Every structure is written in C-alpha cells, then in structure tokens.
Amino acid sequence: MPQIKESSSPAEKERERWDEETLKPTLAKVAERKQSFQTVSLADVNRLYSPADIQDLDFDKDISFPGEFPYTRGIHPTGYRGKLWTMRQFAGFSTPEETNARFKYLLAQGQTGLSVAYDLPTLMGYDADSPLSEGEVGKCGVAVSSLSDMEVLFSGIPLEEVTVSQTINAPASVLLAMYLVVAGKQRASWEKISGTLQNDILKEYIAQKEWIYPIKPAMKLVVDTFEFCTERVPRYNPVSVSGYHIREAGATAVQELAFTLRDGIEYVAWGVEAGLDVDRFVPRISFFFNAHNDFFEEIAKYRAARRIWAREMKSRFGSNQPRTLQMRFHTQTAGVSLTVQQPLNNIVRVAIQALAGVLGGTQSLHTDAYDEALALPTDRAALIALRTQQIIAEETGVVNTIDPLGGSYYLESLTEKMEQEALDYFRKIDAMGGMVAAIEKGFPQREIQDSAYQYQKAVERGEQVIVGVNKYTMTDEPAEVPILVIDESVRDHQVERLEQTRTRRDKGGVANALDKLRLAAQRKENTMPATIEAVSAYATLGEICSALRDVYGIYEEPAF
Amino acid sequence: MSQRKIRVLVAKPGLDGHDRGAKVIARALRDAGMEVIYTGLRQTPEMIAAAALQEDVDAVGVSILSGAHNTLCPRIIELLKEKGLNDCLVLVGGIVPQEDLPKLKEAGVAEVFLPGTSTEDIVSFLRQNVKPRE
Numbered sequence: 001m002p003q004i005k006e007s008s009s010p011a012e013k014e015r016e017r018w019d020e021e022t023l024k025p026t027l028a029k030v031a032e033r034k035q036s037f038q039t040v041s042l043a044d045v046n047r048l049y050s051p052a053d054i055q056d057l058d059f060d061k062d063i064s065f066p067g068e069f070p071y072t073r074g075i076h077p078t079g080y081r082g083k084l085w086t087m088r089q090f091a092g093f094s095t096p097e098e099t100n101a102r103f104k105y106l107l108a109q110g111q112t113g114l115s116v117a118y119d120l121p122t123l124m125g126y127d128a129d130s131p132l133s134e135g136e137v138g139k140c141g142v143a144v145s146s147l148s149d150m151e152v153l154f155s156g157i158p159l160e161e162v163t164v165s166q167t168i169n170a171p172a173s174v175l176l177a178m179y180l181v182v183a184g185k186q187r188a189s190w191e192k193i194s195g196t197l198q199n200d201i202l203k204e205y206i207a208q209k210e211w212i213y214p215i216k217p218a219m220k221l222v223v224d225t226f227e228f229c230t231e232r233v234p235r236y237n238p239v240s241v242s243g244y245h246i247r248e249a250g251a252t253a254v255q256e257l258a259f260t261l262r263d264g265i266e267y268v269a270w271g272v273e274a275g276l277d278v279d280r281f282v283p284r285i286s287f288f289f290n291a292h293n294d295f296f297e298e299i300a301k302y303r304a305a306r307r308i309w310a311r312e313m314k315s316r317f318g319s320n321q322p323r324t325l326q327m328r329f330h331t332q333t334a335g336v337s338l339t340v341q342q343p344l345n346n347i348v349r350v351a352i353q354a355l356a357g358v359l360g361g362t363q364s365l366h367t368d369a370y371d372e373a374l375a376l377p378t379d380r381a382a383l384i385a386l387r388t389q390q391i392i393a394e395e396t397g398v399v400n401t402i403d404p405l406g407g408s409y410y411l412e413s414l415t416e417k418m419e420q421e422a423l424d425y426f427r428k429i430d431a432m433g434g435m436v437a438a439i440e441k442g443f444p445q446r447e448i449q450d451s452a453y454q455y456q457k458a459v460e461r462g463e464q465v466i467v468g469v470n471k472y473t474m475t476d477e478p479a480e481v482p483i484l485v486i487d488e489s490v491r492d493h494q495v496e497r498l499e500q501t502r503t504r505r506d507k508g509g510v511a512n513a514l515d516k517l518r519l520a521a522q523r524k525e526n527t528m529p530a531t532i533e534a535v536s537a538y539a540t541l542g543e544i545c546s547a548l549r550d551v552y553g554i555y556e557e558p559a560f
Numbered sequence: 561m562s563q564r565k566i567r568v569l570v571a572k573p574g575l576d577g578h579d580r581g582a583k584v585i586a587r588a589l590r591d592a593g594m595e596v597i598y599t600g601l602r603q604t605p606e607m608i609a610a611a612a613l614q615e616d617v618d619a620v621g622v623s624i625l626s627g628a629h630n631t632l633c634p635r636i637i638e639l640l641k642e643k644g645l646n647d648c649l650v651l652v653g654g655i656v657p658q659e660d661l662p663k664l665k666e667a668g669v670a671e672v673f674l675p676g677t678s679t680e681d682i683v684s685f686l687r688q689n690v691k692p693r694e
Contacts, residue, residue, distance in 0.1 A: 120574070120575035120576055120626055121575060123575070124575045126575070132575060132602075132604075133575075134628075134631060135574065135628035135630070135631025135632055136574060136575050136576075136626055136627075136628050139626055139627035139628060140576070140626050140627065204577075208577055208578065209577025209578070209579060209601055210575075210577045211577075248578075248580070249578070249579075249580045250580050250584075336580075339675065339676055340655075340674050340675045340676055341676055373655065373675050374655065374657055375627070375655070375657055376627075449580075449583050449587075452580050452583070452584055453583075453584055453587050453588075456584050456588070456679060459678075460678050460679060460680060466676070469676040470676075470678075480658060483657055485657075486627065488631075557600065557601065559600070
C-alpha cells in the first residue's frame, strides 16, 4: 500500500482511494490505449479530474459570477440569453464590386456584421499597379488602393447601422481614414459608427509578418489611432489584439494566450505613456482568438484570457472600471486545421471549433468555409459556414444558460493551469523589458517556430491524428469541390480605376497633403488628421505609405 | 571521396508573410542532413534565381500560399534556366488548386507538395531526384 500523505485533504484521499480500489484492478487487466494523452498543443492531460484538482480555487476570487470580477464566466450578466454573438464572416476577394456583392449577400442571409479581408498588396501598403503587386491583386482579399475603391466597397451599406471589422495592420491608419471619409460621405456620424480595426502590429512582427515600418514608429501609428478614436470616434475599436495568427503560425494554446495578452498589455502601456487615460481607451481594445481542435483546451483558454486581463488591468494599471477590466473578443475557427484531403470533413471540424468559441463566451465569431484549404470560399461554402453558427445558436441549446461548463473539474483545473503558464511567460517577457524588446530579441518568434516543428513531428509520428491525412486516408478521394478562381483581369480592372483616380484628382492638393503627413510624422504629431486629408484628396494607399516610409524607414527582419 | 550534401534553397516569393511551412521544411531538411539556405520573406523571382546561383543549390523549394503560384513559379524557372541552372529542381509547397498542377508541371516544376504532406516525403523526393554531384 502506498503511504497516504499526512497533509492529504479529504478530496485527495478519496481520489487516492479510487486509484487503488477501482482504477488499478482495471489497469492490471487492460492497459490504456496510449502511454500518454495530450492536447493538440502537446500538453499532457490527466486520466481524470476530481474535486482534488480544484480544491485550491476560490469560487468568489477565481471563478465568480458572469458580469463580475474576474469575469472568468463571461462579461455579460445574461450571457447569450441577452444577446447572441455577432455572426461576422470574414470576406473579401477580387474587386470592390465583387466583395460589395458578397457583403450584401451575407447580410441578406442573416449575418449581423461585416468583416473585410484585404488582398496582399493592400496589406503591405502597395497599389494595384505596383510591380510588387503582380499576381497578388484581389487574390487573398479585396484590392483597395484609394478612396475610390473604398467608396465602391461600401456602396449601399449603411455604416451607421452595420458594424464593420477591417483586417488591416501595417497600413491600418490609412484604411481607417478611408473608412471614416466614406462614412462621412454617407452622412453617418463618427460619434455613432462602430466597428473594429485589427491594427495589431505586434503580432505581425511575431507571426503574420506583414509589416512595413520598424516596430517603434509602427507602434506610434497605433497609438495615434487610439488617441484619435478616443476623441472623435468613441464607439469604434481601434485595435483587435490578435492571437489568431500567432496560433496559426504554430503556437500552442498557452503561447497564443500569453503572447496575445502580453501584446495587449504592451498597447495599454504605450497608450498610458502617450498620456491617454486607461479608463477612456482600454474599454475599446478588443481581442481576437483562434478556435482550434482541442475542445476543452480552447474553452479554458478563453476563460483564462478574461481572468488574466481583468487581473492585469487592475494590478498593472490600477483600473477599477468594469469596462476596462472586461475582455471582449472575436473568435475564428482554425484555418490551419482544415485539410485539403476529404474537404467536406472540414464542416465538422469548424462546427466543433465554433462550439468551443461559443462555450468560451465569444462576442463575435467567424466560421471558416470547408474549402479554405483549397482557395477562398465559394458562395456555397460561405453559406454553410454561416449556417453552422445559426445551428449552434438556434438548435443546440448551449446558449440557454451562461458558461454551462463552469465548475467542471477538468475545465476549471485547465483554466487555472493555462493562466499560470501564461503568467510564467509574462515574467520572462517583463524581464526582457516588455513585448517590443522581446520581439526584437526574437523570443516569441522562436518559441512559436519550435512549437510548429514539434507539432509537425508529432503528426508524422502519428501521435497527433488528422483524419484523412495521417489516418483514415483514401486513395480515391470523393469528388472534388468547386473552388473560387480569381483571374488576372482583376488587376487590370483595379489598375484602370487607379489611373482614372490619378487623372481626376487635384495633383497639387495630393502633393500638399503628403507633405503635411511627412511633417506630422517627423514632428511626432498625431498622423491621423493628415492621413484623412491625404485620403480625401485621393492620395493612394501606396503614396501615403511611401510618404511614411520616407520618414520612418522600413523593417528588416533579423534572422532568428 | 564523399558525396556532397544536398543543398536546398527554401524560398518565399511574393508579398505573403506566412512562413510557418517554409521554416518547418527548412528545419526538417536540415535535420535530414541537407544544407539549407532560407531566403527570408518577399523575394522576387530575380532574387531567388540569383540566390540559387550564388549558393550553388541542387533544388529550390518555393513556398506559396497566396494564389500567386501561376505568375511566380514559371518566372522563377525561366530565370534559373537563363542562369544555366538546368539541373536545379524546383519544388512548390503550399495552397495550389488541383487544376493548376498540370500547368505548373508543364512549366518545369518537379513536384508540388500540398497541405498535409509529410516532411519525410519531401526528404525522400529530394534524395531520389537530385542528381548526385561530387
């Protein structure tokens, strides 16, 4: 008989008794299927969780009630009984005309918010006619080179009523300016419009790598948008601190959690340093997480994220305002988990991932289309993705009660473990001098690369199973699914509009506006007013980014 | 006289920054005993061909996820040929629709590896297809 420790609690003693009396005889007869069981992040999972695993948690302090500190169970006292999450499908491809039509189609199908995907030239601050844009115009998103494109993109969509999320980072302040000018032309009030700018440049250096300027001036541009929106567009979220791309680049769930929240803390610190009042701008910071395959690990991640944010905003910045402490987030299912093989299987993966996002209390959700490992989604695939959310919302009953998995021994224990592991990362990053310094050292980049490699090895050893890829494979795949093809005529169309815009505009006005912008950047003034002026004069995205490059220079990634 | 190690240039052309695949492949090839040079992001076809020549590589692995493969891959192959690198294999990894595969093969791509490919398959492809040199 093993010795039962003197200090064992009744819960631990009960657990030990079960091990001895019930478990061991079974294990003696039949071994388990595997030596160890792991999450998709390669974290070990115990055989069983029982009261002994959560005995150190204090209900009031650690779990509490929805709408109350530390918000582990959600930020709304009524959960989804009050308001469902926003069904916000990320869409954008080809020309602004085509994407505008897709937006209208999605709204007609019951979607409740828009989310714009821009193409790579736009993401990198190049116009459609730049030589670097060759082969890329309209491929991964919609092409926007000037205000003329933005006017077409939102034509007939009332921006005072629909909230729009824009996935744009390095040139985010320019696209925000275009959006505000289009809203103004629609006579929508800046006081009333709402929406989200991704504008999370830190995760670009860490994971997605669509950068233009060096880190510090890029952070200054982010802070400019905080300042501007706080004063002029008070209901707009100027940043969506994103773990999504960090996870897609290969991070574990804990790394996604830790790096994203530490990025969030970095933005708050920079805002405070610039003289902003925490309780005025932090309530408009939103977050964006991945929903990957490991169901409970994901739900625990969202719950831990809320708890960490609330505690950090209180301890680091001294806030006591609920809106500052409450972390709001968007979720997208894991593109990286989708397979080319047997693509209809992806519908099932997406449904389960989306369910994790909902059980984790997300404020908005994008469900991937089943054909996204092949190309951008077709109308049919995009519709099934939206219907998946509607089925979860209307048919499964998971929305009827708040945080239905709260109190689960496994989930609470995992939430606590992930919080502690994230805090370990915070200590390391703080010791390096903060997130900007850690990125300059290549720390998060190396951690993620290493995890990506370990995961690939685990897949190749067959320890991580991907149905249809390394198990249950088929030599004769079922019929291929139709895919969306973007042809090169998109570029011609876009270049043509760009040429018309360049001919029509007042050239002197453009040059003046660009000079003003350079001057504002040199003097370290807020660049938003000059950016809005340049955009209004129909200066192109490429011209504006080029003016800022003149002042700030460009980022060169060191070899990590 | 020992056979020289297989030398591979892992290249990331175009504007896309998603380098997870390129970096995993680079590390897997290194672990398999090959010499790997990674170009870094946003290389033009001209830069890739110049690096292939300078590094005297046996193969160029091109990672593309953005849909720009039909424009970029034929251009890279053309430039390699211009530089006399006729034996240099060009492999493509990334998101490539089935219907584009014949076009790429015709343009001279040795093999296209789609999502879900095991790194071991890529290693053995290189071992079987790189022409031995001393």
